[in-house]
Amino acid sequence: MSNIIIQMRGITKIFPGVKALDSVNLNIYKGKIMALLGENGAGKSTLMKILTGVYEKTSGEIQLEGKAVSFSNTRESQGIGIAIIHQELNLIPHLSIGENIFLGREPVNRLRKIDWQKLYKDAGTIMKRLGIAESPETQVSELSIGKQQMVEIAKALSLDAQVIIMDEPTGALTEKETESLFRVIRELKEEGRSIVYISHRLKEIFEICDDVTVLRDGQFIGEYPVGDLDEDKVIELMVGRKLSEQFPRISCRPGKAALEVRNLNSPLVKEISFEVKQGEIVGIAGLMGSGRTELARTLYGIYGKSSGEILIDGKPVDIKSPGQAIWNGLVYVSEDRKANGVVLGLSIKENVSLSVLQRLSGLLGKIDMRKEAAMAEDAIRSMSIRTSGPMQQVKNLSGGNQQKVSLSKSLAAKPKVLILDEPTRGVDVGAKKEIYDIMNQFKKEGMSIIMISSEMPEILGMSDRILVMHEGRIAGIIDYQDADQEKLMRLAIGKKEVAL
Ligand SMILES: Nc1ncnc2c1ncn2[C@@H]1O[C@H](COP(=O)(O)OP(=O)(O)OP(=O)(O)O)[C@@H](O)[C@H]1O
Numbered sequence: 271m272s273n274i275i276i277q278m279r280g281i282t283k284i285f286p287g288v289k290a291l292d293s294v295n296l297n298i299y300k301g302k303i304m305a306l307l308g309e310n311g312a313g314k315s316t317l318m319k320i321l322t323g324v325y326e327k328t329s330g331e332i333q334l335e336g337k338a339v340s341f342s343n344t345r346e347s348q349g350i351g352i353a354i355i356h357q358e359l360n361l362i363p364h365l366s367i368g369e370n371i372f373l374g375r376e377p378v379n380r381l382r383k384i385d386w387q388k389l390y391k392d393a394g395t396i397m398k399r400l401g402i403a404e405s406p407e408t409q410v411s412e413l414s415i416g417k418q419q420m421v422e423i424a425k426a427l428s429l430d431a432q433v434i435i436m437d438e439p440t441g442a443l444t445e446k447e448t449e450s451l452f453r454v455i456r457e458l459k460e461e462g463r464s465i466v467y468i469s470h471r472l473k474e475i476f477e478i479c480d481d482v483t484v485l486r487d488g489q490f491i492g493e494y495p496v497g498d499l500d501e502d503k504v505i506e507l508m509v510g511r512k513l514s515e516q517f518p519r520i521s522c523r524p525g526k527a528a529l530e531v532r533n534l535n536s537p538l539v540k541e542i543s544f545e546v547k548q549g550e551i552v553g554i555a556g557l558m559g560s561g562r563t564e565l566a567r568t569l570y571g572i573y574g575k576s577s578g579e580i581l582i583d584g585k586p587v588d589i590k591s592p593g594q595a596i597w598n599g600l601v602y603v604s605e606d607r608k609a610n611g612v613v614l615g616l617s618i619k620e621n622v623s624l625s626v627l628q629r630l631s632g633l634l635g636k637i638d639m640r641k642e643a644a645m646a647e648d649a650i651r652s653m654s655i656r657t658s659g660p661m662q663q664v665k666n667l668s669g670g671n672q673q674k675v676s677l678s679k680s681l682a683a684k685p686k687v688l689i690l691d692e693p694t695r696g697v698d699v700g701a702k703k704e705i706y707d708i709m710n711q712f713k714k715e716g717m718s719i720i721m722i723s724s725e726m727p728e729i730l731g732m733s734d735r736i737l738v739m740h741e742g743r744i745a746g747i748i749d750y751q752d753a754d755q756e757k758l759m760r761l762a763i764g765k766k767e768v769a770l
């Protein structure tokens with residue numbers, strides 16, 4: 271077929287102890303968007319890193335328009351027009367947007383000095399195309415994760431590549447940012463460029479992709495036109511079986527209030543009062559920037575409060591740092607697993623035990639190695655973390671499996687109140703279900719859970735009560751039986767609640 275630009279054939283990749291890919295095929299067609307789907311750890315990112323020369327393949331062949339090619343680094347793959355937006359952000363925080371976009375490829379003037387004017391002008395043009403208002407001279411560290419993701423996207427666009435690989439580009443984007451990205455993707459397609467699109471949000475696949483390639487456990491399952499599939503079919507291909515009820519809500523009789531928040535004020539949130547009972551899941555909905563994460567971080571002692579009271583198990587607590595929060599039985603699992611979730615350079619075992627080292631040390635302050643190992647084994651089993659073992663470094667796990675480590679790390683502290691910020695972001699459908707099951711198990715044991723989420727179905731499917739935030743305030747608190755998507759949306763955008 272002449273419209274195939276790139277053909278990957280029989281690609282196998284063996285890491286020490288793991289066969290990440292086992293004779294996988296992938297076609298990339300001119301002017302088409304190919305979705306690459308599979309559960310966490312299926313091998314999607316690895317396949318794309320082989321295509322871009324980040325990893326060397328163990329065996330197999332890559333053809334560009336019928337001719338065999340091989341790359342030993344990203345520069346070489348860029349040279350023939352392949353760009354990649356990696357799943358993990360690779361920006362340098364203290365440099366500006368423009369400097370990051372053109373890092374290592376800065377335009378120079380006749381005196382061979384960096385042409386800053388051109389650099390910022392070109393960066394500005396690309397950012398505008400993506401609908402970003404920030405000046406290209408802004409430091410990357412000042413941007414939200416979503417905006418940083420947009421800078422990564424801008425960087426790939428600036429390469430003017432023929433093939434663009436997007437590895438979970440929308441994970442941290444707002445709906446508006448996602449729309450801008452989709453508009454640009456459609457423009458790129460019109461221009462005849464090809465895209466490989468990786469996402470765990472199946473809705474997006476049906477919205478923009480033309481074809482779908484499915485991997486499972488490092489194996490090639492098949493290639494299908496998107497029109498031949500529906501969501502259930504895709505899930506079945508990915509998971510290898512039909513999935514039961516996606517949101518396994520359980521009802522518990524809630525106990526006493528474990529967390530009480532009374533008229534809490536900070537520069538970022540205003541007049542917050544609510545409670546979470548033992549054995550209750552309270553979902554926090556709201557648009558990006560409505561103060562959900564700020565509320566969580568205030569409770570966790572990252573941001574100071576200016577007034578108000580927080581009680582845990584009926585006792586007032588004065589939490590001024592995350593350490594004090596954990597000590598008082600309140601744990602927060604960040605939406606950004608890199609910034610304050612997991613330590614990528616440590617093993618699963620070390621990560622899981624990190625937050626409970628105190629509990630593990632005996633009287634003499636020695637760590638109980640056996641307990642530490644048992645906890646890690648336990649986490650790997652109960653969360654189905656796909657790994658070669660407890661000693662594997664977290665940075666070598668797939669994105670979704672890193673998320674599970676981040677969760678187990680926090681759960682190991684056995685908190686009374688657990689705050690989960692976007693707990694299933696970047697997590698595949700099967701693993702999502704596992705995370706919900708774990709939440710339910712802790713709910714049954716009487717833990718109080720706060721779940722911040724931008725996924726309405728998840729909020730509606732798992733919460734007992736839903737708290738909606740708008741501009742730093744609580745716009746409403748609704749029982750799940752009374753809630754629907756429209757009602758939550760109205761509250762989130764600041765419209766008065768419709769009469770019940
Ligand atoms: N550098 C590495 N060293 C060892 N094992 C690795 C390395 N990179 C990936 N793996 C393993 O290869 C397998 C495939 O991982 P990969 O990151 O490709 O999955 P993925 O499909 O992108 O998953 P996700 O949806 O979670 O991002 C996993 O078992 C992972 O642990």
Ligand SMILES: [Mg+2]
Nearest residue numbers: 314315357669
């Ligand atoms: Mg990946």
